[in-house]
Every structure is written in C-alpha cells, then in structure tokens.
Amino acid sequence: MANHYPSLLSSLIQQCRYEIDVDKQFELLQKINSLLPKTSRLRTPSLITDDYIRTALDRIDEYLLDKKRILLNRKLDVMYDTVT
Numbered sequence: 001m002a003n004h005y006p007s008l009l010s011s012l013i014q015q016c017r018y019e020i021d022v023d024k025q026f027e028l029l030q031k032i033n034s035l036l037p038k039t040s041r042l043r044t045p046s047l048i049t050d051d052y053i054r055t056a057l058d059r060i061d062e063y064l065l066d067k068k069r070i071l072l073n074r075k076l077d078v079m080y081d082t083v084t
Contacts (some may be wrong), residue, residue: 006064009035013057025053032060 009032016028026048033041033056040063042056 006067009060009064013061016053016057022048022050022053025050029053029056032057036060036063 012028012032016025019025
C-alpha cells in the first residue's frame with residue numbers, strides 16, 4: 001500500500017460517515033474497499049444497510065490503525081537498532 005493511501009482512505013471514510021444518502025455511502029464504501037489490498041477487502045452482502053456500512057467502515061478504520069501501528073513499530077525498531 002502506498003504512503004498516500006492511508007490518508008486518502010481516512011478522508012473517504014470520513015466523507016462516507018457524514019453522507020446521508022445510503023446509496024452514496026455504498027458507492028463510497030465500494031471505492032474505499034477497492035483501494036484496499038485484495039487480501040484485506042471486505043465481502044459485500046446482498047443486502048446493504050446503513051448499519052452494515054458503519055460496521056464496514058469501523059473494520060477498515062481498525063485495519064488502517066493496525067497498519068499505522070506496524071509502520072510505527074518498524075520505525076521505532078530501526079531507531080532503536082541505530083542507537084545501540
């Protein structure tokens with residue numbers, strides 16, 4: 001995943017959360033999902049509700065947070081290795 005994707009995804013997630021129209025929310029969710037790595041994409045159920053969209057956005061937020069933690073830990077490990 002490129003470095004600009006987390007900020008783009010976060011921005012799209014916020015936009016999707018504030019969208020009132022469920023159809024537009026779903027379009028945004030599909031766009032967000034398509035930007036994720038194939039192994040991390042969510043499966044879309046046949047019935048889409050606003051509750052599903054909120055849950056899906058929460059899962060993607062968690063995924064992004066985990067990625068940020070991994071990157072930070074790697075950076076801290078590198079910094080620690082260079083100090084010792």
